[in-house]
Amino acid sequence: MTPAPDLTVSGSASINGAPLFAPLTLTLAAGQWTCLLGGSGVGKTTILRLIAGLDTGAEFTGEITANDRQPVHERVAYMAQDDLLLPWATVAQNVSLGARLRGEKPDLKRRDRLIERMRLEDHLTKKPAELSGGQRQRVALARTLMEDRPIVLLDEPFSALDARTRADMQDLAAEALQDRTVLLVTHDPGEAARLGQSIVVMTRHGLTPCSPPRAIAPRKVDDLETLETQGALLRLLREEAA
Amino acid sequence: MKVLSAIAATVFALAIWQGIVSLTGLPKFILPGPALVAETWWQNRWIIAEHTWVTAVEVVVGLACGTVLGVLTALQLANSRVARVLVQPMLVFTQALPVFALAPLLTLWLGYGLWSKVAMAVLIIYFPITSSFFDGLMRTPAGYLDLARTMQASPRSVLWHIRIPAALPSLASGMRLAAVYAPIGAVIGEWVGSSQGLGYLMLLANGRAKTDLMFAAMLTLGVFSILLHLIVRRATAHMAGEMR
Numbered sequence: 001m002t003p004a005p006d007l008t009v010s011g012s013a014s015i016n017g018a019p020l021f022a023p024l025t026l027t028l029a030a031g032q033w034t035c036l037l038g039g040s041g042v043g044k045t046t047i048l049r050l051i052a053g054l055d056t057g058a059e060f061t062g063e064i065t066a067n068d069r070q071p072v073h074e075r076v077a078y079m080a081q082d083d084l085l086l087p088w089a090t091v092a093q094n095v096s097l098g099a100r101l102r103g104e105k106p107d108l109k110r111r112d113r114l115i116e117r118m119r120l121e122d123h124l125t126k127k128p129a130e131l132s133g134g135q136r137q138r139v140a141l142a143r144t145l146m147e148d149r150p151i152v153l154l155d156e157p158f159s160a161l162d163a164r165t166r167a168d169m170q171d172l173a174a175e176a177l178q179d180r181t182v183l184l185v186t187h188d189p190g191e192a193a194r195l196g197q198s199i200v201v202m203t204r205h206g207l208t209p210c211s212p213p214r215a216i217a218p219r220k221v222d223d224l225e226t227l228e229t230q231g232a233l234l235r236l237l238r239e240e241a242a
Numbered sequence: 243m244k245v246l247s248a249i250a251a252t253v254f255a256l257a258i259w260q261g262i263v264s265l266t267g268l269p270k271f272i273l274p275g276p277a278l279v280a281e282t283w284w285q286n287r288w289i290i291a292e293h294t295w296v297t298a299v300e301v302v303v304g305l306a307c308g309t310v311l312g313v314l315t316a317l318q319l320a321n322s323r324v325a326r327v328l329v330q331p332m333l334v335f336t337q338a339l340p341v342f343a344l345a346p347l348l349t350l351w352l353g354y355g356l357w358s359k360v361a362m363a364v365l366i367i368y369f370p371i372t373s374s375f376f377d378g379l380m381r382t383p384a385g386y387l388d389l390a391r392t393m394q395a396s397p398r399s400v401l402w403h404i405r406i407p408a409a410l411p412s413l414a415s416g417m418r419l420a421a422v423y424a425p426i427g428a429v430i431g432e433w434v435g436s437s438q439g440l441g442y443l444m445l446l447a448n449g450r451a452k453t454d455l456m457f458a459a460m461l462t463l464g465v466f467s468i469l470l471h472l473i474v475r476r477a478t479a480h481m482a483g484e485m486r
Contacts, residue, residue, distance in 0.1 A: 101395035
């Protein structure tokens with residue numbers, strides 16, 4: 001993997017002439033987790049998709065740059081709320097999907113190491129339908145890691161999981177994606193408080209940076225300052241929505 | 243259980259049939275009873291088998307050609323906007339034409355033999371195969387395409403590794419529909435011009451007031467169509483199940 005860059009998104013977006021978000025600047029620090037927290041429809045997923053180079057349905061005026069001046073889109077790995085596992089492919093095939101799509105030979109040793117790391121070695125030849133929700137997201141995380149990109153974009157990847165599995169996945173992802181420039185889009189203040197090395201709240205009025213708890217992420221679920229931050233973030237979300 | 247209910251339904255249908263014959267007292271050249279039809283079927287079993295074989299070959303060849311053509315057309319349509327603009331209206335038009343009207347033309351062009359019937363079967367199943375597979379190809383879940391985009395996949399590789407496998411269940415349902423339609427196409431072709439096949443046998447028997455033989459041939463065609471549907475269903479189960 002090449003070193004993770006700083007990323008800056010600055011600009012505004014509109015849908016059919018109606019503004020989605022006003023001019024804003026979001027900076028993702030190199031090798032850090034930035035949590036973008038906000039309600040539905042404020043355009044946080046649009047920002048993530050712009051960085052990934054995916055269609056957004058919105059017109060974006062502005063630019064997305066990396067501090068090393070290398071192109072951005074080709075260096076991202078993407079993980080969504082839907083695990084996007086191909087139902088006809090096995091766990092192993094799903095993990096090495098990227099190489100197959102690019103017509104490259106997958107690094108099988110690396111794939112098996114990642115599968116082991118995600119504790120999926122007993123499921124190698126299973127189809128996704130045979131797995132639980134948590135296992136499926138672990139396969140998706142292994143597939144994301146297999147891409148070995150310096151920038152990782154996470155679009156509410158844990159929001160469909162039950163509370164315990166979600167906390168496990170947060171720990172696993174935080175550990176596995178260390179030293180990459182990570183953008184986590186979430187509507188869950190608790191998740192932002194646990195994982196964010198930098199936390200930004202997005203509302204209709206723009207971006208509000210918030211100071212993260214002092215403990216090292218992933219923070220304990222019962223860490224007092226983390227819980228306080230969670231409360232403060234939720235209050236901020238509610239005030240801004242009112 | 244399934245077999246039992248099928249047997250029960252058959253017995254029920256036969257009872258209604260026999261009931262109508264007994265109650266109305268219709269002469270056997272108007273409506274023969276099940277017992278007479280069974281007897282005629284048994285007496286003519288070799289003739290019927292011969293004609294069934296001819297029809298079966300027409301249907302199976304038609305099904306194979308129609309599926310290949312339909313799959314290739316759908317791939318072409320999915321791949322190119324120009325093809326969609328040029329070919330799609332034509333495809334709908336072929337479906338809008340009454341196949342009955344085309345049958346004499348096809349016989350004129352392709353002769354009395356196998357190929358005019360194959361062409362009829364192809365014509366009748368081409369649209370369901372093409373449109374079901376094409377719909378499947380165009381309805382790839384957007385998330386898969388997003389993921390492939392971030393992985394820098396080429397359009398060809400997305401088609402091969404994602405869009406085609408995701409469309410296989412749609413193709414399977416098109417093929418199952420085609421298995422029911424194809425015998426209809428072949429029989430229409432036989433009616434218009436042929437010297438063999440179940441359609442020919444039905445026409446022949448009808449012309450000579452051998453209504454019992456006509457019934458025997460018709461029921462044979464029905465059983466053949468059901469068997470074909472079941473075989474295609476079984477053969478496509480893997481394709482259809484893959485999305486689940």
